[in-house]
Amino acid sequence: xxxxxxxxxxxxxxxxxxxxxxxxxxxxxxxxxxxxxxxxxxxxxxxxxxxxxxxxxxxxxxxxxxxxxxxxxxxxxxxxxxxxxxxxxxxxxxxxxxxxxxxxxxxxxxxxxxxxxxxxxxxxxxxxxxxxxxxxxxxxxxxxxxxxxxxxxxxxxxxxxxxxxxxxxxxxxxxxxxxxxxxxxxxxxxxxxxxxxxxxxxxxxxxxxxxxxxxxxxxxxxxxxxxxxxxxxxxxxxxxxxxxxxxxxxxxxxxxxxxxxxxxxxxxxxxxxxxxxxxxx
Ligand code: HEC
Numbered sequence: 001x002x003x004x005x006x007x008x009x010x011x012x013x014x015x016x017x018x019x020x021x022x023x024x025x026x027x028x029x030x031x032x033x034x035x036x037x038x039x040x041x042x043x044x045x046x047x048x049x050x051x052x053x054x055x056x057x058x059x060x061x062x063x064x065x066x067x068x069x070x071x072x073x074x075x076x077x078x079x080x081x082x083x084x085x086x087x088x089x090x091x092x093x094x095x096x097x098x099x100x101x102x103x104x105x106x107x108x109x110x111x112x113x114x115x116x117x118x119x120x121x122x123x124x125x126x127x128x129x130x131x132x133x134x135x136x137x138x139x140x141x142x143x144x145x146x147x148x149x150x151x152x153x154x155x156x157x158x159x160x161x162x163x164x165x166x167x168x169x170x171x172x173x174x175x176x177x178x179x180x181x182x183x184x185x186x187x188x189x190x191x192x193x194x195x196x197x198x199x200x201x202x203x204x205x206x207x208x209x210x211x212x213x214x215x216x217x218x219x220x221x222x223x224x225x226x227x228x229x230x231x232x233x234x235x236x237x238x239x240x241x242x243x244x245x246x247x248x249x250x251x252x253x254x255x256x257x258x259x260x261x262x263x264x265x266x267x268x269x270x271x272x273x274x275x276x277x278x279x280x281x
Contacts, residue, residue, distance in 0.1 A: 022088035023053055033129050033143055036172035040087055043180065046172070055122060058082050062119060063151050071136025075147070076126075077119035084113060087175065095181060097174040097219065098146055098167055105210050105221030106146065106167040109178070117152045118165055121145040141168035160263065161207040181219040182209075189278045200275025203268060211258070224258065235273040243269045 025040060025047030035049040057078045064075045080096065096113060098106040108118060121144075124134040129142035145168045148156045156162065184190075185201055193201065204212075208231070213220030215228045235242045241252065247264055249256035264272075 023049065023057075023086045025049055025087075035144060037087070037175065038172060039093070039175040040090065042090075043176070051128075054078060054120075057086055059122065060119070062147075062149050064121075064124070064147065064149065067147060067149065072124045072134055074125060075119075075121045076123040077121055077147075079117050079119045080108065080113045080146070081117060083120065084110065084175075089175060092179070093175050093177050095176045095178050097176060097181065098144075098170045099172045099174065099221075100167050100169040100223075101171050102169060103211075103222035103225075104167060104169075105219070105223075106164055106170075107205060107209055107219075108165065112165070115153070116148055116156045116159070116165075118146055118148045119152070121147060139168075144168075144170035146170060161203075161261070163259075164207050164210045176219075182214070184214060184216075184218040190275070193275070193278055196271045197274040197278050199268075200271035200273070203272055204275055207261075208272075232276045235276040239273060242273060246272070 025037060026034070026049075027047060029036070029048045031051055033051040035051075035054060036046050037049050038044065038046045040047055059076055059078050062075045062077050063073065065073050084096070094110045096108045096110065098108070100106075112118070121141075122128065124132065124137075124141075127134045129144070132142045133140045147166045148162060150157050159165075179186075182205055185205070190197075190201065209220040211221045211223040212226060212231065213222060213228060218228075220228075231242075234245070243266070245252050245256075245258075246269060247262050248260045249258040250260075
């Protein structure tokens with residue numbers, strides 16, 4: 001394929017499936033199920049993708065039986081990769097964040113999005129979010145729900161902490177970059193990390209940041225309500241406690257709300273601690 005002419009025509013929208021004009025976002029919310037999208041027109045600026053435009057994007061049907069509830073079988077979805085292709089992405093963007101109503105945050109690199117094909121669910125068994133929860137589902141996953149499926153990319157459900165890539169109650173998306181949102185983790189004490197701490201940083205960004213905000217200027221979900229210095233302090237002071245807490249919080253603190261991570265190996269927990277405790281070059 002002759003890339004250059006296409007590149008010129010598309011003004012750099014290399015990854016775009018078609019050379020359609022980017023979707024126009026609206027400055028204010030029109031309808032209840034319009035999707036707020038931050039970061040397309042500069043950091044912090046929230047625009048809105050209308051439900052009608054969302055429904056007009058290329059879509060697919062995914063078998064989600066057993067995924068979101070026993071009786072739900074099929075989902076009409078828009079793949080986040082197609083959504084990205086339809087937006088006028090700012091140069092340098094490489095990260096998408098999905099924020100939930102309870103402060104939870106899912107972090108998706110564009111690389112993950114293109115490889116593992118997470119999708120935004122538009123309808124479950126033919127019902128849109130205005131009619132959720134669908135029959136058989138005990139909770140309302142709306143206004144927006146994101147999922148991944150072995151039916152789409154075989155084996156995706158076996159990835160470590162894949163649960164963090166399937167949030168429900170999603171209230172907005174943010175287009176950003178690793179540099180803008182997590183840049184702080186690549187500077188100062190974290191500028192020149194050894195391999196274990198680099199791995200730990202990956203785990204933190206991919207998983208822990210869903211509920212734990214970083215130090216000043218570094219993104220993270222607000223769900224835990226715990227400042228970054230707390231896990232940092234615990235990893236430094238008491239590795240035995242840190243390990244057990246991350247694997248099984250309620251075994252140490254009855255009523256702890258953090259979800260358990262029983263699948264973490266000693267090596268992974270040491271990597272996390274090496275990252276949290278990094279002192280710099
Ligand atoms: C689903 C949300 C969630 C995720 C994901 C999460 N945490 Fe937490 N974390 C919490 C909450 C909530 C607390 C506050 C105490 C509690 O209720 O468990 C907490 C507290 C902690 C504490 C302090 C424990 C104490 O003694 O107060 C540590 C350490 C910690 N988290 C480490 C981690 C690490 C490391 C990861 C990633 C592997 C992680 N957390 C992922 C929600 C989360």
